[in-house]
Structures are given as C-alpha cells and as structure tokens.
Amino acid sequence: MPIDLRPGQALRLLHEVNLCLVRDGDFDLSARQMTILLTVYLEPPPHTVRGLATRLNVTKPAITRALDTLGNMKLLTRKRDEADRRNVIIGRTVEGALYLDQLGNLITVKARGLPR
Amino acid sequence: MPIDLRPGQALRLLHEVNLCLVRDGDFDLSARQMTILLTVYLEPPPHTVRGLATRLNVTKPAITRALDTLGNMKLLTRKRDEADRRNVIIGRTVEGALYLDQLGNLITVKARGLPR
DNA sequence: ATAAATAGTAACGGAGCCGAAACGAAGAAT
DNA sequence: ATTCTTCGTTTCGGCTCCGTTACTATTTAT
Numbered sequence: 018m019p020i021d022l023r024p025g026q027a028l029r030l031l032h033e034v035n036l037c038l039v040r041d042g043d044f045d046l047s048a049r050q051m052t053i054l055l056t057v058y059l060e061p062p063p064h065t066v067r068g069l070a071t072r073l074n075v076t077k078p079a080i081t082r083a084l085d086t087l088g089n090m091k092l093l094t095r096k097r098d099e100a101d102r103r104n105v106i107i108g109r110t111v112e113g114a115l116y117l118d119q120l121g122n123l124i125t126v127k128a129r130g131l132p133r
Numbered sequence: 134m135p136i137d138l139r140p141g142q143a144l145r146l147l148h149e150v151n152l153c154l155v156r157d158g159d160f161d162l163s164a165r166q167m168t169i170l171l172t173v174y175l176e177p178p179p180h181t182v183r184g185l186a187t188r189l190n191v192t193k194p195a196i197t198r199a200l201d202t203l204g205n206m207k208l209l210t211r212k213r214d215e216a217d218r219r220n221v222i223i224g225r226t227v228e229g230a231l232y233l234d235q236l237g238n239l240i241t242v243k244a245r246g247l248p249r
Numbered sequence: 250a251t252a253a254a255t256a257g258t259a260a261c262g263g264a265g266c267c268g269a270a271a272c273g274a275a276g277a278a279t
Numbered sequence: 280a281t282t283c284t285t286c287g288t289t290t291c292g293g294c295t296c297c298g299t300t301a302c303t304a305t306t307t308a309t
Contacts, residue, residue, distance in 0.1 A: 020146075022136060022244040024237030030136075031240065032171035039168045040190045047163060047296080052155045055148035066257055074156045076298065081258060086295085103256040103305045121140030124147065128138040163266085182287055192268060197288060202265085219275045219286040 026131050033127045044090060044116070049075065050083050054092060057107055058117055063098070064107040092116060142247050149243045160206060160232070165191065166199050170208060173223055174233055179214070180223040208232060 022030070038045075046054065052073055057064050066084070070077045084107065087093040092113035098104035138146070154161075162170065168189055173180050182200070186193045200223065203209040208229035214220035 020136075020138060020142065020244045020247050022138070022241055024234065024241050026136065027240035027244065028171060028233055028237045029175060031236075032168070032175050035164055035168040035171060036189070039165055042164075045164065048151055048155055048158075048161065049296095052148070052151040055144060055151060059145060059148050067255085073152070077257065078259085078299085079297070082296070098256095101256085101306075105257065117144055118140070120147075121144045124143035125138055125140050128136045128143065131136050165266095183285085193287065194269085194289085195267070198266065217276070217286090221287060 022128075030124070030128055030131060033130075034124055037123060037127075044092075047083075049073065049079070050087060053080065053083050054087060054113065054117065057093060058109055058113065062106075062108075065098075065104050066107075069107070087113075138244075146240070146244055146247060149246075150240055153239060153243075160208075163199075165189065165195065166203060169196065169199050170203060170229065170233065173209060174225055174229065178222075178224075181214075181220050182223075185223070203229075 053069055056069060056072060066077055066080045069080045073080070084093060084095060088095060090112075091110055094108040094110055095105050096108060098106050169185055172185060172188060182193055182196045186196045189196070200209060200211060204211060206228075207226055210224040210226055211221050212224060214222050
C-alpha cells in the first residue's frame with residue numbers, strides 16, 4: 018500500500034516543516050547543500066566530489082564549496098582515498114546523522130498532524 | 134486516519150524531491166523564499182511585510198528583498214493597501230499558483246513511489 | 250620516461266542575501 | 280498643528296555562493 022499524500026497535503030506539510038526550519042533554524046542549508054547531505058546519508062557509499070557533481074548536475078567547484086560549508090558545520094567529513102589518492106571520499110558524522118534524524122522525525126510529526 | 138510517514142521514508146521523499154528541484158531547477162528558491170511563497174498561498178490573506186516578518190521570525194528588510202526576488206519571478210505581486218496606505222498587500226499570481234501546483238504534484242508522485 | 254587524462258582545489262570577478270541603521274510616507278494621538 | 284508611532288524601503292559594509300578558468304597532484308597510456 019503506497020503512501021497516499023495529496024498535493025494540497027504535500028504543500029501544507031512542506032510549509033510546516035519549512036516554517037520550523039526557518040524560524041528556529043540553527044543551520045540554514047541551501048537546497049543544494051541539503052541535497053548533498055541527503056545523498057551522502059541515504060545513498061550507498063563511496064561518495065566522491067565527481068560523483069556528487071554528476072548526480073546533482075552541478076559543477077565540481079560547487080560541490081567543493083558546499084563540502085567546505087558542510088564540513089565546517091561538522092555534518093560531513095572528507096578524506097583522501099588511499100587506493101586512488103586523486104579521489105576524496107566524503108563520509109558521515111555523528112552530528113550529520115543526528116541532524117537528519119531530527120529532520121526525519123519533524124516531518125513525521127508534521128505529517129501525522131495533517132488534516133485529512 | 135492520519136498520514137503515516139516514517140522518518141526514513143520522510144528523508145527519502147525529501148531527497149527525491151530535492152534532487153528533482155536541484156537537477157532541473159528553473160528557479161532556485163532559498164528556504165526562506167519558499168516559506169514566504171507557501172505562507173502567502175496557503176494561509177488566509179491579507180499578507181503584509183510585517184506579518185510575514187513576525188511569522189517567519191526574520192527582519193523586515195529580509196522580507197522586502199525576498200519579495201523583490203519572488204516578484205521578479207512573477208510568483209507574487211505587491212500592491213498598496215488603499216485602506217491604510219502604509220501597508221503593502223502581497224498577492225498571488227497565476228504563475229505562482231502553477232508553480233506550487235506542480236510542486237505539490239511532484240511530491241505526491243514521489244510519495245506514491247516510496248518503498249514501504 | 251614522457252605524455253595525456255583524471256580528481257579535486259584555488260583564484261577571480263560578479264551576483265545575491267544578510268542584519269543594522271537611517272529614511273520617507275502615512276496614520277494616530279495630543 | 281505638532282508630535283509620535285507604524286510601515287515598508289533603502290543604504291551600508293560584510294559575507295556567502297555562483298560559474299569559469301587555471302592549477303597541482305596523481306594515475307594511466309604509450
């Protein structure tokens with residue numbers, strides 16, 4: 018049985034979640050940064066700069082800069098690939114996992130409170 | 134019967150929607166701009182700069198600038214309140230309604246395709 | 250060994266957004 | 280009529296992000 022979420026409900030859900038993030042936002046991630054974060058945490062590793070660039074259809078420098086930001090926020094880590102030292106492997110952190118955990122819970126709670 | 138969307142599913146849904154928006158994004162709205170747009174279209178009018186500022190917990194200039202951007206994108210309009218000419222009333226547009234319509238449909242489709 | 254390809258980053262100029270403060274216009278209070 | 284308040288905008292310096300281009304380091308091909 019698939020999730021049945023009508024368009025009006027979807028927008029309302031998005032609205033409530035966005036309101037929480039904007040109002041009490043500790044972090045203020047752009048759509049691009051959020052997408053990178055979700056990709057790293059939800060899709061199977063390994064993740065590289067090049068891989069993310071093609072997956073998101075943006076340039077490599079854009080990924081590098083986003084990784085700088087997300088790295089400063091401790092949401093992600095970078096380390097050299099020892100097998101092929103040209104590559105950089107993007108890894109997960111406790112803080113990043115916690116952040117997404119809270120975000121997922123927020124959405125769940127808001128979805129539960131949605132009018133029929 | 135409330136919508137039952139587990140945290141993991143919520144993050145996956147957010148991921149897929151974000152991917153679409155980032156990859157083929159005509160517009161690239163910030164979280165704040167998106168929240169303003171949703172507030173104007175989902176909450177009952179009238180909407181003013183001051184009202185949005187307090188609702189989103191941001192400064193008035195931030196709202197003014199976001200309205201500039203959203204206005205240039207034709208997603209929103211501004212007009213003077215003739216009753217109290219200090220106020221500016223923020224209104225909806227066909228383009229804005231269409232944009233949110235498509236967004237709602239996108240979320241619905243992605244939700245339907247979510248694994249159980 | 251040398252050349253070519255690949256991965257990631259730095260440098261550059263430009264554009265957009267930020268909060269704080271100042272501003273002008275409109276209304277309310279006295 | 281003159282102050283006082285409210286509303287939205289503008290201005291200011293600062294910060295972040297953007298895409299393009301150029302660069303270094305590493306690996307592969309010849």
